[in-house]
Amino acid sequence: MTDPILDVRGISKSFGALKASNDVSLDLREGEIHALIGPNGAGKSTLIQQIAGGLRPDEGTIWFGGTDITAESTVERARRGLGRTFQISSLAMEYSVLQNVMLGALGRRGGAFRFFSPVMKDKALLDEAHDALAQVGLEDFASSITAELSHGQRRQLEVAVALTLSPRVFLMDEPMAGLGTEGSHRLMNFLGTLRQRAPVLLVEHDMDAVFYLADRISVLVYGKVIATGTADEIRANKDVRAAYLGEEEDA
Amino acid sequence: MRRETLLNVAVLLGLLVVPLWAWASDAPFIITLATKVVILAIAGIGLNLALGLGGLVSLGHAAFFGVGGYAMGILASHAQSYTPLMEWPLLIEGTKSMPVIWLLAAVTGALAALVIGALSLRTTGVYFIMITLAFGQMFYYFAISWPAYGGEDGLPIYVRNGFPGLDTLDPIQYFALCFGVMCLVLLFVARLAASAFGLALSGARQNAERVQAVGLVPYRLYLVAFTLSGAITGLSGALYADLNRFVSPTMFSWQMSGEIMIFVILGGVGRLFGPVVGATLFIVLEHLLGGISEFWHIYLGALLLIVVLFARGGLIGLLAGREVAHD
Numbered sequence: 001m002t003d004p005i006l007d008v009r010g011i012s013k014s015f016g017a018l019k020a021s022n023d024v025s026l027d028l029r030e031g032e033i034h035a036l037i038g039p040n041g042a043g044k045s046t047l048i049q050q051i052a053g054g055l056r057p058d059e060g061t062i063w064f065g066g067t068d069i070t071a072e073s074t075v076e077r078a079r080r081g082l083g084r085t086f087q088i089s090s091l092a093m094e095y096s097v098l099q100n101v102m103l104g105a106l107g108r109r110g111g112a113f114r115f116f117s118p119v120m121k122d123k124a125l126l127d128e129a130h131d132a133l134a135q136v137g138l139e140d141f142a143s144s145i146t147a148e149l150s151h152g153q154r155r156q157l158e159v160a161v162a163l164t165l166s167p168r169v170f171l172m173d174e175p176m177a178g179l180g181t182e183g184s185h186r187l188m189n190f191l192g193t194l195r196q197r198a199p200v201l202l203v204e205h206d207m208d209a210v211f212y213l214a215d216r217i218s219v220l221v222y223g224k225v226i227a228t229g230t231a232d233e234i235r236a237n238k239d240v241r242a243a244y245l246g247e248e249e250d251a
Numbered sequence: 252m253r254r255e256t257l258l259n260v261a262v263l264l265g266l267l268v269v270p271l272w273a274w275a276s277d278a279p280f281i282i283t284l285a286t287k288v289v290i291l292a293i294a295g296i297g298l299n300l301a302l303g304l305g306g307l308v309s310l311g312h313a314a315f316f317g318v319g320g321y322a323m324g325i326l327a328s329h330a331q332s333y334t335p336l337m338e339w340p341l342l343i344e345g346t347k348s349m350p351v352i353w354l355l356a357a358v359t360g361a362l363a364a365l366v367i368g369a370l371s372l373r374t375t376g377v378y379f380i381m382i383t384l385a386f387g388q389m390f391y392y393f394a395i396s397w398p399a400y401g402g403e404d405g406l407p408i409y410v411r412n413g414f415p416g417l418d419t420l421d422p423i424q425y426f427a428l429c430f431g432v433m434c435l436v437l438l439f440v441a442r443l444a445a446s447a448f449g450l451a452l453s454g455a456r457q458n459a460e461r462v463q464a465v466g467l468v469p470y471r472l473y474l475v476a477f478t479l480s481g482a483i484t485g486l487s488g489a490l491y492a493d494l495n496r497f498v499s500p501t502m503f504s505w506q507m508s509g510e511i512m513i514f515v516i517l518g519g520v521g522r523l524f525g526p527v528v529g530a531t532l533f534i535v536l537e538h539l540l541g542g543i544s545e546f547w548h549i550y551l552g553a554l555l556l557i558v559v560l561f562a563r564g565g566l567i568g569l570l571a572g573r574e575v576a577h578d
Contacts, residue, residue, distance in 0.1 A: 052464075078466035090464070092457035100461075103454045107465025112451030112472065119447040165465060 003066065004029050005199060006051070006082075006169050011060030013046055020046040021057065022223035028169060033191065033200045035210045038220035039243070044203050045087060047220065048173050051201070052084050053077045065168065078107065083167025083198070087174045089154040093147040097138060097157055100146055101129040104164030132163040137186060152179045156187070170200040176209055188213060211235070219243070255571035259524045266531070267430065274423040282422040283494070288527075288534045289429045290490045293436050295514035295526025297483030300440055302512070303521030304449060305476040306456030311367065311383030312511050314390040315481040317503035318363045319356035319488025321394065324406045324498030326352055331409060349414040349428075352489050360485015361478050363390075368477035372470055384505060391503035405499025412493055419493070429490055433527070436483055441523055443479070452476050453521075484511070513551070517558055519565030528566050 004027035013021040020043040028034050038044050049055040051062060053074035061070045064080055078084070091100050098120075105125040106112055119125065133139045136156040141149065149157065155175055162170060175191070176184050188209050194200055195215075204210050210217060211231045218228040221243045227234060234240055266285065273281035294316055301307040329336050329345025336343040346352060371382040395403045411419045419425045443449050455462040455469040462469050492498045501507065510533070518529030533551070540547035562569045 074463045075466055075468050078464055084464050086460075086464075090458055090461050092454045092461055094457050095454065099450065099454075103450060103462065104465045106447055106451060107462075107467050110466070112447045112467055113475070114447040116442050116446055118442070118445045119450045120445065122447070161461075161465065 004063075005065055006201065007063040008047075008051065009061050009063065011047075011050060011057035011062065013043075013050060013055060013057050019223045021050065023060070024220070024223070024225050025060075026218050026225060026228065028199045028201050030199055031195055032215040033195050033202055033213050035202045035204055035214035035217045036220060037204065037207070037210055037217060042220040043223040044220055045173065046223075048084075048087075048171060048201075048203055052082060052171055078165070079110070081165070081168030081198075082171055083162040083165045083169065084171040085155075085158040085162050085173060085175050087177065087203075089151075089158055091146050091154060091157060091161070093145075095146055096143050097133065097146055097149065098129055098142040100157055101132050101160050101164055102126070104132070104161040105129050108165045128164050132160040135163060136160045136190065152183045155179055156183075159187070159190075166198075168198055170194065170198055170202075172200060173203045174205060175202070176204060176206050184209065253571075255522070255524075255567065258567065258571050262524055262527055262531070263434075266527070270423060270426050279422045282426050284534060284538060286422065286426045286429050286494055287491075288531050289426070289433045290487050290494060291511070291514060291534070292527040292530040293429075293433050293487035293490065294484045294511050295518070295530050296433075296436055296440055297480045297485075297487065298511050299515045299521065299526050300443070300483065301477050301480035302515055303525065304444060304452050304456065305473050305480075307372075307473060307477060307480075308380050308512075309371075309383040309477070309480075310380050310505065310508050310512065311371075311385070311387030312480075312484050313503050313505065313507035314367065314383075314387045315360040315363055315484040316488040316491070316507055316511065317390055317394065317500070318481075319360050319485030319490075320492035320498045320502040321400065321406075321488075322356040322359045322485070323352045323412070323489040323492040324408060325400055326355065327408045327412055328400065328406055347410070347412045349412045349419070349493070352412055352493075353432075353486055356489035357482040357486045360488065361482035363485070364481020365474070365478045368474050368481070372473050372477065384508070387503060387505055387508050391500055391505070394500035394503050401499070403500060405497055405501075408492070408496045408498070411496055425494070429494075432486070432490065436486070437523065437527075440483075444523070448472070448475070513555060515565075516555065517565055519567035520563075522565065522567040522571075525565055525567050532566065 006028040008024060008026050010023050010025050011021055012023055024047060036044055050057050053072060061068050069077055092103065102119065102125055105128040130139065133142055136159050138153065138156050138160060141153060159175055176187055179187060184206060191200060191213055214231060216228060216230060217234045218225050219234060219240050226239050226243060227237045270282045270285040298312045301309055326345045327347055330347045336345060367386045371379055374382055400406045413419060414428055417424045417428060451462060451467050452472045455472050459469045488502060514526045514529035514533055517532050518525035518527065536551060540550050558565055
């Protein structure tokens with residue numbers, strides 16, 4: 001087994017009396033999609049934020065490619081190759097779709113301190129940007145203003161921007177939230193192919209998608225990982241059924 | 252051509268035709284007024300780089316305007332009294348040469364902005380506004396209490412500084428010079444806005460989280476923008492001092508910072524020609540309404556209110572419509 005590229009070791013984070021992360025450990029290996037599921041309020045977003053750098057854990061360490069990145073900023077982690085999509089779309093709303101993707105391509109090139117050549121005519125960046133848009137199926141909307149996109153299109157754009165970064169790890173926070181059936185299916189198929197390029201840590205509510213896509217699944221309940229395993233193992237796990245899947249059966 | 256481009260060309264032509272007409276009909280006052288518009292527009296273009304592209308609401312740009320003015324005043328006053336600025340460790344003499352003065356005004360403006368920006372940009376929102384305002388006031392009171400260069404009374408410069416090949420005391424020639432500088436500054440800012448830096452800076456204004464997630468540091472983008480902004484406003488300060496042949500602490504006053512911001516808001520925040528249109532409107536109003544009542548600021552206030560409430564894109568937004576994505 002290869003060493004995990006992303007390794008979260010025993011992190012805890014409390015907000016007052018609430019233990020949002022309670023000794024959480026999980027890892028991500030090359031070529032896999034590792035899904036993180038859990039009921040609302042289980043601490044998924046807090047965990048993702050700690051991995052991305054928006055929050056510091058109180059305890060524990062986060063390793064990326066064999067380096068301890070626990071103390072690094074969001075920007076430093078992004079530069080190492082942590083490509084993130086946000087749960088609530090976080091894009092430059094006044095920009096065109098193309099400009100948003102160009103921003104990603106610019107970030108990957110590692111610096112924006114070029115002052116005189118027109119960036120929107122930079123062939124190399126444009127190629128990368130259009131390529132990313134084509135992959136998520138947004139090429140026809142390249143010149144649309146981002147604020148005018150539908151919710152689902154914004155999700156696609158989030159993914160496209162992450163693609164331009166050519167990250168070593170994708171960190172995707174509910175990429176399918178709010179997508180229609182067709183959009184979900186399309187993104188699902190796309191994510192399935194993505195794992196060959198870089199492993200994906202996927203937070204997702206859509207259970208069908210998770211069980212279809214994920215090589216491994218971790219279940220987070222009240223800030224604790226109660227189980228990690230393949231889809232079949234998770235389905236068969238009693239604790240998981242009680243804590244999570246059971247709720248759906250009742251419904 | 253886009254409507255905004257047409258409008259910009261019309262504004263430039265208008266700013267050129269009016270003084271030429273005034274020159275032909277021997278009305279030097281109008282030329283001086285037009286020169287004032289052009290110079291204040293440059294100050295506004297400087298602020299617009301920080302405010303429009305970077306979203307940095309600076310209420311302390313008078314600091315850079317004044318620094319540029321005093322750079323000119325100090326250099327020229329030493330030149331006219333034939334006393335060197337300093338003799339040790341190396342001899343620095345005053346100068347009456349505009350290109351040298353401009354360079355120094357821009358550099359000192361940039362340095363002031365670098366220092367103020369490095370500290371102020373650690374804050375955001377209202378705190379940023381207040382800190383820049385506080386820095387501006389610090390410069391103001393420093394200038395008032397610094398007797399070497401006139402203190403509260405200011406510092407007169409008897410003869411306008413020289414530019415090779417031109418008679419700068421001739422109003423139309425000085426206007427042409429300032430107009431040329433403004434065009435160069437506009438060109439500079441236009442290229443900057445379309446560059447990789449401009450894309451990242453404006454992206455950071457819209458969504459700093461997004462820019463961080465692609466691995467860029469908003470603070471650095473803001474600081475570079477603020478520094479360049481200070482350089483441009485500093486340059487305009489030197490031109491302004493030369494227009495009046497007088498430098499005084501009022502260049503540092505917070506009212507000055509407010510006026511520069513009004514140019515930007517009236518014309519259109521973030522629009523290339525916004526400050527040019529804004530400064531023109533401001534000076535025309537000041538001239539016309541100021542003749543009717545000394546309380547003309549009431550009308551200015553009302554106009555500003557209307558623009559802020561109903562025409563967020565300023566006059567340019569009103570005439571040219573929403574900005575289309577530049578791709």
